[in-house]
Amino acid sequence: MRNLPGLGLALLLLLLAAPVSATEYHVSVGGQTYSDGYYYADLSFSPRQLTIQVGDTVIFDNQGGSHNVAADDGSFRCAQGCDGNGGNGNPSNTAWHASVTFDAPGTFGYHCEVHQSMGMTGTITVEGTAPAGFNMNQHGIAGSWANTATESQGIVMDVFPDFFSAGTGLLFGGWFTFDTTAAGGVRWYTVQGQVTNDDTATMAVFQTLGGSFDSTQATTTNAVGQVTFHFDDCTHASLDYTFSDGSGRHGTIPLTRLLDNLACTPTGTTPGNPGNYLLGGTWSDPANSGQGLVFDANSAQGVLFAAWYTYLPNAAADAGAPAQHWYTLQVAVSPGFTTVNDVGIYESTGGVFDQHATTTTTRVGTATLTFNSCTSLTMTYAFTAGPHAGLTGTLDLGRLAPVPAGCSL
Numbered sequence: 001m002r003n004l005p006g007l008g009l010a011l012l013l014l015l016l017a018a019p020v021s022a023t024e025y026h027v028s029v030g031g032q033t034y035s036d037g038y039y040y041a042d043l044s045f046s047p048r049q050l051t052i053q054v055g056d057t058v059i060f061d062n063q064g065g066s067h068n069v070a071a072d073d074g075s076f077r078c079a080q081g082c083d084g085n086g087g088n089g090n091p092s093n094t095a096w097h098a099s100v101t102f103d104a105p106g107t108f109g110y111h112c113e114v115h116q117s118m119g120m121t122g123t124i125t126v127e128g129t130a131p132a133g134f135n136m137n138q139h140g141i142a143g144s145w146a147n148t149a150t151e152s153q154g155i156v157m158d159v160f161p162d163f164f165s166a167g168t169g170l171l172f173g174g175w176f177t178f179d180t181t182a183a184g185g186v187r188w189y190t191v192q193g194q195v196t197n198d199d200t201a202t203m204a205v206f207q208t209l210g211g212s213f214d215s216t217q218a219t220t221t222n223a224v225g226q227v228t229f230h231f232d233d234c235t236h237a238s239l240d241y242t243f244s245d246g247s248g249r250h251g252t253i254p255l256t257r258l259l260d261n262l263a264c265t266p267t268g269t270t271p272g273n274p275g276n277y278l279l280g281g282t283w284s285d286p287a288n289s290g291q292g293l294v295f296d297a298n299s300a301q302g303v304l305f306a307a308w309y310t311y312l313p314n315a316a317a318d319a320g321a322p323a324q325h326w327y328t329l330q331v332a333v334s335p336g337f338t339t340v341n342d343v344g345i346y347e348s349t350g351g352v353f354d355q356h357a358t359t360t361t362t363r364v365g366t367a368t369l370t371f372n373s374c375t376s377l378t379m380t381y382a383f384t385a386g387p388h389a390g391l392t393g394t395l396d397l398g399r400l401a402p403v404p405a406g407c408s409l
Contacts, residue, residue: 031063045122054128066093072109134199140264152348152359156294178351219290234264275299278407283397343367374407
């Protein structure tokens, strides 16, 4: 399937540096030393002092003698494994190996309980910042988010965990909004970039122009600013934005999840995906340049919502931002749905970018959705009002990124 330059993930724009992975260090415990023709018991840790980064792991290797390793503050006690983690931290003369991961900064003293009085001690200095309390590298944050104080605008997100590498995923979002004045009409952007097990991620915001509704007319995508997501929990987040398009726009948007949370946890360990939640995501017809839909499927709550990012019909290639158009789709669904009829297509007018304004939302058409598989979706549409009135057609939609783990029909 051809990647679309705007909604189609534009992966060439995402060649960002991969994060540094955690490191393992080894500390030798005891053993023997040879001097003047004699072997002596080595009652030391080597290296005795070690500096590592938050998230790194230290493996203690017993080289000989009856030893253990115990933190001065009681945070770990290890030999044949560690107490509290299925092991036994009592001193042992076996060739044991014990791993301790340090998730917080600080200086940690440790000792051998048998030989502490003989100077068998050590310290580990951990530098860096403690991991955040929320993991963005999870599909569970996918869905529709908005500031309810600014009517009829929001972001529908799709997240692909571990897309780039283990621990580094991709967040894609379609941002449907308005011009800076009510008379300016609708606008939409896409945001996309890397997410890790942090609660904050900074990425580019793009604008795709030049398209025409349900056509192959070529589009151009350009970065027009930068956004930073910060997640407080599975239902509350914020978006800091700064535009570089000459508008000078900057600010912070508080975001709340619009539909119930089904699969998000603070740690990213997804508990499950009720109903057809995993049919949500980013879909596009390869025959349409720079346009598509992002779905939020929540059959547990009985709602299917989507934002359709497209253009005015017969728009000129040089029409610019005023040729952009978006609609929302909403319908009630039941668990296990595959075909959904009488899906309302809605148009919103009167809004102002990131401001309170009186908006009007009107039903302007009807769609039918048939999910053929986790990667194939057929959508028929018929408009009865608005700028697309009288237009009918069929979109053969495909998922634009890897199928979420566990999706099946």
